[in-house]
Amino acid sequence: MGRKRKTIVTHLEMLAEPRLPPCPRPHGKFALMRAEKPPIHFYRYLYDTVGRDYFWVNRKRLSDEALARIIHDPEVMICVLYCDGSPAGYFELDFRSMPQVELSFLGLMPEHIGSGIGSFMLREAILTAWSRKPGRLIVQTCTLDHRRALPLYQRMGFTPCGQEEVELEEPD
Structure with missing residues (x-):
């Protein structure tokens, strides 16, 4: 049994x-x-490095096969930002439930936080x-998540539409 952390999740939406x-x-x-x-190992590198300080744990639980079913789906788009030849961050869009799209993940490598590229x-x-x-x-x-995440989403046009308390657990 891994570490557990409680958090408040804010759900946001953009309707236009x-x-x-x-x-x-x-x-x-x-x-x-x-x-x-x-490749699964590259995705796990991005996910782990970007999410390490923010307790990103949900995808760590997935087997390689289960993770591949998601990230290799043609309706899931993963975009990596490279700066000077190295990954600086990534985002993942999930179009599988159109007309609803989910911005599943967005984050920066630790050395790029505060650089403005978020x-x-x-x-x-x-x-x-x-x-x-x-x-x-x-x-x-x-x-x-980073303390500036919620204000950034709101500045860019997202509106909160729900909140819930959840408990996350690191996999063993």
């Missing part, structure tokens, strides 16, 4: 395509690329989601 403010682009050489059918990545994720004309875009964040 927003008019997004321009965001500063990352410094140096950068590329935002879709990772089509990424706003850039969120803007790109929102634009990518709305390019498919969904009826609703959803995301969730919790009190274990």
Whole structure:
């Protein structure tokens, strides 16, 4: 039995395509690329490194086969931001329940936190989601995530639509 942590999860939604403010682009050489059918070990590296300080545990429980069924689904889009040749962060959009789209994950590598590229990545994720004309875009964040996550989502046009207390447990 692993460590347990209680958290408040805030569910947010966006019901219409927003008019997004321009965001500063990352410094140096950068590329935002879709990772089509990424190797499981690469996805786990992204997930673990980005989520380590925020108690991201849900995908750690999944077997490689179960994880592959999700991330290799053609209706799941994983985009990795590279800065100067190395991964700086990623986002994951789930289109499997259209007309609802879920921004399942968005996060930065620890060395890029505070650099301003979180706003850039969120803007790109929102634009990518709305390019498919969904009826609703959803995301969730919790009190274990970075303290600026919820305000950023709200600045970019998401509105809270629910809250719940949950207990998360690290897998053994």
